[in-house]
Amino acid sequence: TESFPQVTDRSSAEHERGQMRTKVYQLYRTVMMPEIFYPTAFIFILNATPSTGSAWFYFYSSKPPLGLGFTAEFLGTINVVGSVFNLAGVIFFQAFLKRVAFRPILIWGTIVSTVLGLSQLILVFHWNRAYGIPDWFFCLGESAIQSVVGWVATMPIIVMASRLCPDGMEGTMYALIMSVNNLGGIVGSQVGAVLCTYLGVSATNLDKFWLLVFISNASSILPLLLIGWVPAGDPQLAEKLGEDEEERS
Numbered sequence: 001t002e003s004f005p006q007v008t009d010r011s012s013a014e015h016e017r018g019q020m021r022t023k024v025y026q027l028y029r030t031v032m033m034p035e036i037f038y039p040t041a042f043i044f045i046l047n048a049t050p051s052t053g054s055a056w057f058y059f060y061s062s063k064p065p066l067g068l069g070f071t072a073e074f075l076g077t078i079n080v081v082g083s084v085f086n087l088a089g090v091i092f093f094q095a096f097l098k099r100v101a102f103r104p105i106l107i108w109g110t111i112v113s114t115v116l117g118l119s120q121l122i123l124v125f126h127w128n129r130a131y132g133i134p135d136w137f138f139c140l141g142e143s144a145i146q147s148v149v150g151w152v153a154t155m156p157i158i159v160m161a162s163r164l165c166p167d168g169m170e171g172t173m174y175a176l177i178m179s180v181n182n183l184g185g186i187v188g189s190q191v192g193a194v195l196c197t198y199l200g201v202s203a204t205n206l207d208k209f210w211l212l213v214f215i216s217n218a219s220s221i222l223p224l225l226l227i228g229w230v231p232a233g234d235p236q237l238a239e240k241l242g243e244d245e246e247e248r249s
Contacts (some may be wrong), residue, residue, distance in 0.1 A: 038229035046223040047184030050192040058203045085144040089151025102156045109153025117217030
């Protein structure tokens with residue numbers, strides 16, 4: 001009488017493992033569909049370009065002439081301004097760009113972000129002072145504009161991630177795509193850290209900080225070479241992918 005529950009439990013466990021293998025296989029097959037694989041790969045590559053990371057903190061907080069000598073309070077103010085204008089970027093996208101195709105927004109958003117990023121060299125070389133623009137004012141203005149443009153360029157990725165989710169796997173696929181997005185950001189941070197070490201940029205040495213800023217921002221435009229991996233428009237891909245999945249099964 002004691003062996004019957006054990007057999008039942010073993011059978012139930014095998015059934016659950018079988019279901020898990022089936023779901024994993026279905027997820028793998030779905031991810032490998034060209035309609036999903038290539039846009040997801042583009043999202044990863046777009047975020048995997050090197051970032052300056054903590055090097056900006058060194059430049060902001062170090063005392064002149066090494067850095068700008070900003071206080072912790074002002075650095076917090078920069079973050080607050082950036083957060084407020086992040087919301088402004090989302091509102092702007094929702095109001096004016098939500099019906100625009102993915103590619104134009106990603107192309108122009110990336111180009112404008114790259115140009116704005118390269119404009120940070122003005123601050124690094126203190127060229128703004130020649131025109132009477134204080135460092136603190138330039139930083140706040142740059143943070144505000146970059147935040148708006150950054151989120152306008154980010155929103156298509158979030159929308160595209162939701163469009164790529166086939167019926168019945170919405171939650172799993174969205175989580176997977178956004179995890180790939182976050183993984184790209186982690187890779188970009190690590191590449192930036194390696195580049196920072198290679199250039200010798202540290203809290204006490206900012207001689208080649210300008211080169212780090214240039215490389216990090218200039219390289220962010222390179223993923224546009226693969227813009228063909230992104231859907232040309234905003235098709236309701238969920239319905240299409242659901243039909244394709246039914247045909248394959």
